[in-house]
Amino acid sequence: xxxxxxxxxxxxxxxxxxxxFAVVEWLIASGTLNIFYVNTLFxxxxxxxxxxxxxxxxxxxxxxxxxxxxFFAVGAYASAIMTMKLQLxxxxxxxxxxxxxxxxxxxxxxxxxxxKGDYLAIATLGFGEIVRIALLNIDYVGGASGxxxxxxxxxxxxxxxxxxxxxxxxxxxxxxxxxxxxxxREDEIAADAMGINTTYYKVAAFAIGxxxxxxxxxxxxxxxxxxxxxxxxxxxxxxxxxxxxxxGLGSLSGAVVAAILLTLVSTFxxxxxxxxxxxxxxxxxxxxxxxxxxLMGKKELTSLFKWxxxxxxxxxxxxxxxxx
Amino acid sequence: MELIQQxxxxxxxxxxxxxxxxxxxxxxxxxxxxxxAHGDVFMVGSxxxxxxxxxxxxxxxxxxxxxxxxxxxxxxxxxxxxxKPLRNATRIAVLITAIGVSLLIEYVTIxxxxxxxxxxxxxxxxxxxxxxxxxxxxxxxxxxxxxxxxLMVLLQFIVHRTKIGKAMRAVSHDAEAARLMGINVDNxxxxxxxxxxxxxxxxxxxxxxxxTKIEPLMGILPGLKAFVAAVLGGIGIIPGAMVGGLLLGVIxxxxxxxxxxxxxxxxxxxxxxxxxxxxxxxxxxxxxREKV
Numbered sequence: 001x002x003x004x005x006x007x008x009x010x011x012x013x014x015x016x017x018x019x020x021f022a023v024v025e026w027l028i029a030s031g032t033l034n035i036f037y038v039n040t041l042f043x044x045x046x047x048x049x050x051x052x053x054x055x056x057x058x059x060x061x062x063x064x065x066x067x068x069x070x071f072f073a074v075g076a077y078a079s080a081i082m083t084m085k086l087q088l089x090x091x092x093x094x095x096x097x098x099x100x101x102x103x104x105x106x107x108x109x110x111x112x113x114x115x116k117g118d119y120l121a122i123a124t125l126g127f128g129e130i131v132r133i134a135l136l137n138i139d140y141v142g143g144a145s146g147x148x149x150x151x152x153x154x155x156x157x158x159x160x161x162x163x164x165x166x167x168x169x170x171x172x173x174x175x176x177x178x179x180x181x182x183x184x185r186e187d188e189i190a191a192d193a194m195g196i197n198t199t200y201y202k203v204a205a206f207a208i209g210x211x212x213x214x215x216x217x218x219x220x221x222x223x224x225x226x227x228x229x230x231x232x233x234x235x236x237x238x239x240x241x242x243x244x245x246x247x248g249l250g251s252l253s254g255a256v257v258a259a260i261l262l263t264l265v266s267t268f269x270x271x272x273x274x275x276x277x278x279x280x281x282x283x284x285x286x287x288x289x290x291x292x293x294x295l296m297g298k299k300e301l302t303s304l305f306k307w308x309x310x311x312x313x314x315x316x317x318x319x320x321x322x323x324x
Numbered sequence: 325m326e327l328i329q330q331x332x333x334x335x336x337x338x339x340x341x342x343x344x345x346x347x348x349x350x351x352x353x354x355x356x357x358x359x360x361a362h363g364d365v366f367m368v369g370s371x372x373x374x375x376x377x378x379x380x381x382x383x384x385x386x387x388x389x390x391x392x393x394x395x396x397x398x399x400x401x402x403x404x405x406x407x408k409p410l411r412n413a414t415r416i417a418v419l420i421t422a423i424g425v426s427l428l429i430e431y432v433t434i435x436x437x438x439x440x441x442x443x444x445x446x447x448x449x450x451x452x453x454x455x456x457x458x459x460x461x462x463x464x465x466x467x468x469x470x471x472x473x474x475l476m477v478l479l480q481f482i483v484h485r486t487k488i489g490k491a492m493r494a495v496s497h498d499a500e501a502a503r504l505m506g507i508n509v510d511n512x513x514x515x516x517x518x519x520x521x522x523x524x525x526x527x528x529x530x531x532x533x534x535x536t537k538i539e540p541l542m543g544i545l546p547g548l549k550a551f552v553a554a555v556l557g558g559i560g561i562i563p564g565a566m567v568g569g570l571l572l573g574v575i576x577x578x579x580x581x582x583x584x585x586x587x588x589x590x591x592x593x594x595x596x597x598x599x600x601x602x603x604x605x606x607x608x609x610x611x612x613r614e615k616v
Contacts, residue, residue, distance in 0.1 A: 122600065288417050292410060
């Protein structure tokens with residue numbers, strides 16, 4: 001009974017998620033959702049995966065990475081090569097995307113995670129640009145004109161990836177390892193002094209985060225028919241960063257909500273191309289000026305409900321008076 | 325001879341990077357902020373210079389001064405509106421604001437005048453070339469180099485010989501102590517933004533003359549590379565930014581000269597990562613131990 005009480009929230013969420021999955025699947029199958037809405041939905045899910053994976057790196061571990069589009073690109077191209085050049089099934093492409101992005105995460109993470117704060121940010125920004133320029137210059141993947149990719153992303157795949165990402169990262173956050181990561185975010189020197197292997201946890205968070213960014217890349221590549229290096233510039237990295245910061249650093253549901261909200265906003269603003277980016281940047285500036293901690297702060301959606309708080313404190317990690 | 329030619333090109337290009345990098349380094353030195361909007365101030369300077377020449381019909385120097393003045397005002401306005409209210413916020417909040425300001429400047433420019441590129445008038449500077457032992461040095465690159473050098477010397481003078489420069493150095497060393505000693509920290513930060521942005525504006529005009537093509541998104545890549553230059557020399561250190569900019573320009577020209585011009589932009593970032601890994605404080609910086 002005690003176990004049920006502790007895991008009730010989890011199972012309720014999973015059941016709700018599957019109910020949502022079934023409803024959407026039925027809507028798509030019956031043709032009620034037209035292609036525009038399906039596109040928006042897929043794009044939303046991909047953005048949520050990206051936001052949640054970056055949330056682990058920035059929001060939980062406090063590692064200021066602004067080259068996330070680099071891992072996204074590595075995943076997209078790795079999966080495209082697997083399915084289009086080597087004719088392997090989509091599942092293999094998906095796993096290869098995650099693995100390749102994780103490897104990239106380790107390559108960049110191990111040396112540069114010794115850097116702190118702004119320096120790490122610049123190094124990751126540089127890494128993202130190097131990936132983009134390298135892809136531009138490799139003829140095997142089509143250079144600037146990009147690669148054509150078959151459409152293989154379907155709603156079950158998108159949903160499965162989304163669910164796995166959120167469950168893995170939420171559970172990681174609530175585990176011993178997650179606590180270690182949070183302690184690094186709060187004060188790295190103190191965490192080190194308490195015997196936490198800070199390098200290990202930073203690299204682990206980086207690797208997991210880039211793995212899921214790679215998965216998102218594979219979904220993206222197989223949804224949009226064509227991938228080009230210009231899709232993965234540092235503006236894309238900024239987009240992902242903005243999801244995380246706008247939602248509230250350290251808040252998983254904040255990242256999810258912000259990713260959904262901003263994808264909606266930018267989709268509907270596409271009808272006004274000349275003012276779209278102006279409104280977008282003004283929103284960004286105003287939110288940061290009047291709510292620098294992001295929309296949700298460190299709170300989770302679940303902590304808005306009393307009964308969750310009474311049960312286990314929900315996923316309300318992080319103290320109240322700490323500065324990220 | 326080819327090599328010397330590349331060196332000359334590299335130094336001209338490098339002096340543009342150095343001018344932009346000075347703004348990054350000064351702002352970072354004083355408020356510890358990566359001012360992402362700096363590359364866009366550079367773009368605005370370029371356009372102000374362009375419109376001054378084509379619409380007002382002025383020469384090179386009045387256009388340069390006009391661009392510098394406009395950018396100084398723009399820099400101060402950005403600081404007052406976007407960065408000052410966030411003085412005590414987290415670093416990441418300020419950084420996101422800077423990204424927002426950068427996007428805002430870019431897209432307001434596109435909204436106002438469209439995204440089409442513009443060709444800089446080529447008659448602005450004397451066309452004569454100088455030939456030295458078989459190396460052809462264009463009058464333009466000498467002019468560019470000369471202007472940049474004068475501006476850099478002027479900056480050194482301001483920072484080391486004037487009252488506002490002394491205040492800037494004090495605030496960059498310890499803002500709280502400077503405030504206690506009666507220095508108006510807010511005004512000093514404003515002045516820093518003004519000077520840094522004026523240099524970016526000058527770089528914008530020079531860039532327009534050198535590359536002849538300007539467009540609203542042109543600030544992004546030179547901005548990033550100038551930032552790399554600032555990090556290369558040690559961010560927050562003024563001579564470091566100059567040396568970093570010149571070095572980056574020369575390296576880029578040599579890479580292009582060797583036939584890898586497509587990789588030119590990549591090399592800048594590879595240098596950045598190598599520098600950060602092996603010498604995170606930059607060529608001129610000292611490592612500071614973090615205290616608990």
